[in-house]
Amino acid sequence: MQKRTARLHAYLARHRGGLAWGVACVLIANAIVVAQPQVLRFAVDDLYQGVTAQKLGRYALTLFGVALLGGIFKYFMRQVVIGISRRIEYDLRNDLFEHLQRLPASYYQDTRIGEIMARATNDMSAVRMMMGPGIMYFVNTVAVGVASIVLMFAISPRVTFYTLLPLPLVSFSVWFFGExxxxxxxxxxxxxxxxxxxxxxxxxxxxxxRAFALERVQHADFLRLNREYLDRNVALIRTSGAFYPALSFLSGVAALLALFLGGREVIKDRISLGEFVAFTWYLGMLNWPVVALGWVISLWQRGLASWGRIDEILSADASIRTAPNARKPEGRASGEIVIRNLTFTYPGAREPALSNLSLDVPAGSTLAIVGRTGSGKSSLIQLLPRVFDAPRGTVFLDGIDVLDLDLQWLRAQIAYVPQETFLFSATLAENVAFGVDHATAAEIERVGAIAHLSPDVERFPKRWETRVGERGITLSGGQKQRTAIARALLRDSPVLLLDDCLSSVDTHTEHEILHGLEGEMRKRTALIVSHRVSAVRDADEIVVLDHGAVVERGTHDALLTRGGRYAELQRVEQLEEEIEAS
Incomplete structure (x- = not known):
């Protein structure tokens, strides 16, 4: 809890100068407001002696001037304090987004995106209310409350004592309901x-x-969740609904005591009529802090609860990061990849995904990785750009452990086409040029032609300026994969990773894409993952994985001659093609 509060204090400390000025404005505004009953006190006592136009004008102008000056400082206190709360929200939102980008893939496997979005919006708003109106009204209520009690005590200690008798009940109510x-x-x-x-x-x-006709089922689930949300809010309303009337009732009891006892003091000539008027005004001013205290407590309770939920994200360990004293070589990598005795287990898993695996991929060569589903192909590919971290001393790029390389530099050397293609809600051109500054139309069209995307683009009404919708929903699976391939080619990195990125295209299109990639492959080191033998036949070396271990390796022809797992994969593929053709 202390660490969590310290992190919150750090955001306040960034704006301590402005916050100090804002608090000063609150105190000055309250001092001016507290002075008004004193002016009225002298006015009533003076006018009680005799009313003249001169007196009325003087006191009216004095009250007007005090009210005007108080209004000016109230304007500044709101502008400064509320403005600072917006700046803190801005800083916090930036830090949260930056931290979310650094968190490892394992975090998003365990956390739902909708929950993260709720914390980044709803909870963020509650924290802002705590840091802005919460601070402003807290200082306001304390300052007005203390000043009112002191000045009431100066007028009549006896009446003040009896008037404040309900105060312990107020404190109990704040504790009881606040929790x-x-x-x-x-x-x-x-x-x-x-x-x-x-x-x-x-x-x-x-x-x-829609495909499973489950709209009614999903709507029923939503109704259940929404009903529970309503019930929980109604329970909160019942609690806060009892809280505020309780404070108002106790304030009313205090006003009744002040009217009865203060009136008696005036009758007995122990205090003047002006002092009684000032006392009741101060008591009225004290009612606001008492009632507002409940609202302020509610703001702080909500804000702290929301801050705790945001801090859970900020406290999550960004385990995949650049190590201290990491190396950042000059220029581009040559592309040599070496894997030595690699055994890798996913966080929380019992069995390793890869076991005692060793590979040598010379710079500029193409390595193909095939195997059945779940054999560890994608796991191997993801360790090079550090989507997950391999054990130290097992994965090397240009002879350097990837854990010892600057993370940004490492990923800049790799163009990665993942198994599940993700496109942004933008135009085709913007998706292809993602990550490449100032890409020209000619460059985009060139990689589009290599990825065999151009024929489809020509049929779109706006060609490359066609918007693809969220996650590329307007495109077919094959079109999305070809867009991702074009995006990787435009990046022009020395290492190219293709993770089963031709699974959604037909055999003819696959042949056209592979033919176009031949020239690009010679410029860089390439690792191709595929479940199709047809996609890897031209690779310099092919490795066959089974249960995370290499069971075969060699060229296409050599592996077919051997008659092992690779030959079996080809026979199954040929059989599937014959069945489809028939």
Whole structure:
């Protein structure tokens, strides 16, 4: 908890100068407001002696001037403090997004995106309210409350004592209700995150939902979640609904005591009528801090609950990062890849995905990796760009352990086409040029032709300026894969990783793409993962994986002659093609 609070204090410390000026404006504004009853006190006592136009004008102008000056400082206190809360929100949102980008893939396997979005929006707003209005009104209520009590005590200690008798009950109410508000709001925010995750998953998978005709089932699930969200909010409303009236009731009791006892003091001539008027005004001013205290406590309880949920993300370990004293070679890598005695187990898994695996890939050569589903092909590919971290001393680029290389430099040397293609909600040209500054139309068209995407683009109404929708929803699976291939080629990195990126294209298109890639392959080191033998026949070396281990290696012809697993894969592939042809 202390560490969590310290992180929050760090954001406040960035703006301590402006915050100090804002708090000063709050105190000055309150000092001016507290002076108003004193002016009224002297006015009533003076006018009680005799009313003149001169007196009325003087006191009216004085009250007007005090109110105007107080309004000016109230304007500044809001502009400064609320402005700082917006800047803190800006800093926090930037830091959160930057941290989310650094978190490893394993974090997103365990955390739903909808929950992250809820914390980045709903919880962020609650933290901003705590850091802005929460701080401003806290200082305001404390300053007004303390000043009012001191000045009331100066007028009549006896009446002040009896008037403040309900104060311990106020403190008890704040403690009793505040704790329950905090717990229930924390529960509400957590449940809202589940709703956001449910909606995000359903909208992303809308085609699947419709394909299985499960709209009613999913809607029923949403109604259940939404009903529970309503019930939790109603429970919070009941708690806060009892909290504020309780504070108002105690304030009313205090006002009743002040009116009765203060009136008696005036009758007995122990205080003047002006002092009684000032006392009741101060008591009225004290009502605001008492009532506002409940709202401020609620703001802080909600803000702290939300901050805890955001801090959980900020505290998540960004385990894949650049090591201290990491090496950043000058220029491009040559592309030599060496893997030595690699055994890799996914976090939380019991069995290793790769076992005692060793490979040598000379710079400029092409290595193909084939095997059945689950044999470890994609796992191997993901270790080079450090999507996951391999054990130290097992994966090398140009003779340097990838763990000892600057992470940004390492990934800049690799063009990666993952198994699951992701496209942004932008134009085709923007998706192909992603990660490449100032790419020209000619360069985009060149890589589009190599990836055999251009024939399809020519049929689009806006050609390369066609928007593809979220995740490329307007494109077919094959078109998305070819877009990803073009994007990797435009990056022009010395290492090219193709992770089963031709699975959604037909055999003819695959042949055209591979023919276009031949010239590009000679310029760089390439690792090709595929379940199709036809896609890897021209590789310099082919390795066959089974249960994370290399069971065969060699050229296409050599492996066929051997009659092992690779030959079996080809026979199965040929049989499937014959069945499809028939």
């Amino acid at each position: 329950r508000i905090h717990r229930r709001f924390e529960s509400i925010q957590a449940h809202f995150a589940r709703i956001a995750a449910h909606v995000q998953e359903n909208l992303s998978g809308l085609r699947v939902v």
